[in-house]
Amino acid sequence: MRTFAGVEDEDKWLAEGIAGIQHNAFFMHRALDANNLREVLKYSVLMLSELRTSKLSPQKYYDLYMRAFDQLRQLEIFFKDESRHGLPVVDLYELVQHAGNILPRTYLLCTVGSVYIKSKQAPSKDVLKDLVEMCRGVQHPIRGLFLRSYLAQVSRDKLPEIGSDYEGDANTVMDAVEFVLQNFTEMNKLWVRVQQQGPGTVREKQEKERNELRDLVGKNLHVLGQIEGVDLEMYKETVLPRVVEQIVNCKDELAQYYLMECIIQVFPDEYHLQTLDTLLAACTQLMPTVDTKIVLTQLMDRLSNYAASSSDVLHEFLQVEAFAKLSNAIGKVIETQLEMPIVGAMTLFVSLLTFTLRVHPDRLDYVDQVLGACVVKLSSVPKLEDARAMKQVVALLSAPLEKYNDIVTALTLSNYPRVMDHLDDGTNKVMAMLIIQSIMKNDSCISTADKVEVLFELIKGLIKDLDGTNTEELDEEDFQEEQNSVARLIHMLDNEEPEEMLKIICVVRKHLMTGGPRRLPFTVPPLVFSALRLVRQLESQDGDIAGEDVPATPRAVFQILNQTIEVLSSVPCPELALRLYLQCAEAASDCDLEPVAYELFTQAFILYEEEIADSKEQVTAIHLIVGTLQRINVFGVENRDTLTHKATGYSARLLKKPDQCRAVYACSHLFWVDDLDGIKDGERALLCLRRALRIANAAQQMANATRGNSGPVTLFVEILNKYIYFFEKGNPHITPSDIQSLVELINNEMQSDNGNTTIHSDPFFTSTLRYIRFQKQKGGLMGEKYDPIKL
């Protein structure tokens, strides 16, 4: 029994062992040179006796073994040459068995045995059988493992496999397989025993040491995989059942896991495919602590790759019903291995799904089935909290997206949303983002209301606050990013068919409305514009579709829009709502829906009056309102008057004088639209400008009073430009003298203001004057018009 001594002790023992081997090897070599068989045997036995030590760890023992191994090569060469020792190999085979100690004896026997096979004086199968049987005498796990490993090594090139010299007559490849299988079985038994050798305190170290030995065992499987002539039939009937039997029976966690892994790695994919039943049955029989999922995962990965390697093999998969089998097996494993953490089950599902997607890309029902199984499993556990499991679920859900490059396909999977339900909120969002990104990347257009419904159900984590979400914790940037994604997504929902599109919009609206004040500012605008696009589409088709029975009318859309924006105004986000109202109003105007447009404007004005308090916002709003109103030509005189009146009224009530002034002169455009059928009320336009002038004057004086100087004349210059504009456009109420007097006024203002400083200091004014001169000089119609103006 090896005691667990310090490393130094072990090093010492190893050194002693090596010295012993070298010492005896020296005498052995001398005897070899003298062709003295008796001495050769004597010293080789002494040398090999060094391997009887129990003091070394497997790693150190390996070192020792390798040194003896090198010497045994020399010995084998000597044995091969009968002229050197003068004994027929069959006698030699007996002679070495006279050694009293089993370990040196069996090493020598294997060495001679290999020569014996090579000499072909006996059927290789008999010799192999004898060797593998005689090795039974070494039951010490480590010594036995190395001995059998030696046997495997010396016999490797002497197996009666197909195409080898040793095959034929009574020696068939079956014998080779039998030999390797037996050696494998015995080695595995020994390996399993390594751990049972000591108190629990050293378990961990022993586990590690055992792991170091595993390749000795696995090598046998490797050899089995390489034997020429092991065809599918033989593999199915003999090799696999025997190996599996051993694996299952050894009841050792480490061994089962490693050997299953070996099987999967060593044998060809098509064999696995044809023996799925056996393999999977084995998986369910492993010890409960064995990490079956990794085994199954590897198997499925290999099969997936195999399926991907060539389309020719796909029919094989169908033939053996690979999916059904794998699916069953996984179900069973999950069912039986109760301790398996949820992440394990999820990993399995991911693998199965990957497999399905590769092998049966056309079978969406399979995919759905996998997801369904996943749902069942997830439902059986309390809330999913394991981060790794969560990751696996995300992978599970992402896989179909990647495969089909098309969310539309995923949307037909009924279990897809049910799986998502099991994610926690954070992950749900991540997943939703992934879905959106996938849509964006593939530019896929979702074109039916049903799918949109499903899609929004999927991404509801982004659409609304889920129960129990702490909004405080959310990172603002992330939030914006998410909502921007949703906004982008809305643009991907499109259908040529207006009716369907209307449905889509309704669906989206329904979902978005649940989003709460923080989301609406992000999500409503795209919805509005999407709807407006529909409106324009409808309008362009107006000729074709007529009648009130068609649900998708612009009017209907505007109703929806109105309601939608209303929500936004209460969020509160009045500025945005205002803009959207104006946008809609303009669209309504284009559709010749005067009442709608009027209503929308009314809403906008109400917002302006009631919600927009900030003076800067007011300025902006006024300009927007004026700009929009100016372009709208649908209103009748009365409505227009009302609206323009309102707008001018607001303008005049702005807080700051310059703002007032600017708003008022902007209002002048409301009365003079430079269109063919636009309104041309020159008098009221002039009134506006005059009023603007008054305000500018007042502003100047106010500035004088408060700051001592009247400030720049910019306002005047701006008004001058408006004059010139209307003048050019042919407003009869604007005369050259008006312009001239205004120019003079500005000049005066500047002189009085700046005293002796340069007169033409204002570049805007200078440019304006230059323009006037230019027009005068240009001549023609315009030149004549300008002629009366004297500068």
Added chain:
Amino acid sequence: MQLILFLLLVSYSLKTGYCDWDLNLLIMNYLLGAFKPACNISITFTDGKNRKQVPIKKDNGQTVMNPLFQSQETISGKISIEPYQGKKVEHNGVKVELLGQIEMYFDRGNFYDFTSLVRELDVPGEIYERKTYPFEFSTVEMPHETYNGVNVRLRYVLKVTVTRGYGGSIVEYQDFVVRNYVPLPPINNSIKMEVGIEDCLHIEFEYNKSKYHLKDVILGKIYFLLVRIKIKNMDLEIRRRESTGAGANTHVETETLAKFELMDGAPVRGESIPVRVFLTPYDLTPTYKNINNKFSVKYYLNLVLVDEEDRRYFKQQEITLYRLKEETS
């Protein structure tokens, strides 16, 4: 000077009460040389050159080669007596004896002759020159084999005596070896047995035969039914049990002739370990049963299991050894 030496040698042999044949011969030769001994006696066998010679270990550790015979063989040859130059040998007769002797070591020097045949070679007279006598013992019954044991020895010897009235008779010995061959036994059952210590160790062992010839191979299997002890290794020993004397004077001597490791390490339940032991390398004899009521030699296979505390668990089984007629000889 020479006389003193003689006395010394004689006193030596008296003191020890021990007289080896070789020493005896040495002394005789010496004495003959010293006193210019009368003659040189040599014994040769008829087919001496072709007859198989086997090594026999002598007490002084030397190995000498002796001719091999078996029972019912005719032992013949020539005895030549050659007086030393110019001397004559005056005698009261010359005879040759074939003796089968058993010597017990507790009774050393006392030979029990179980076979004794005599041939008179010459009537009393004088020998002047080399004289050769043919002799023949035809179809001699030699039921026992030559044996060199711990406490007993069985030997065959030719003893030539030139009887003289004075100065003692001149005696010459020639050893030869007898081995008897038997045919294959008609019944040869295997040995099969289940043994164990309750709740500790249960094994079943099987040896393919109960009777082995001397160049046989013991084949078998040890099957572990239950293992609750930590076994370190398992050996198969071949033991020889030599009993001499009878009744109260019986001496039993047991030797372990072979210790052959069958297993290294601790097996688990269900493991079966092969046994294959070649008997050739060991110095074995057939089993001897009650040879002339003087001694017996029996052989045993002893299966020994050693645990990690070096406790030994063993089971001994008698086997019969016999000498099978070799094809080659």
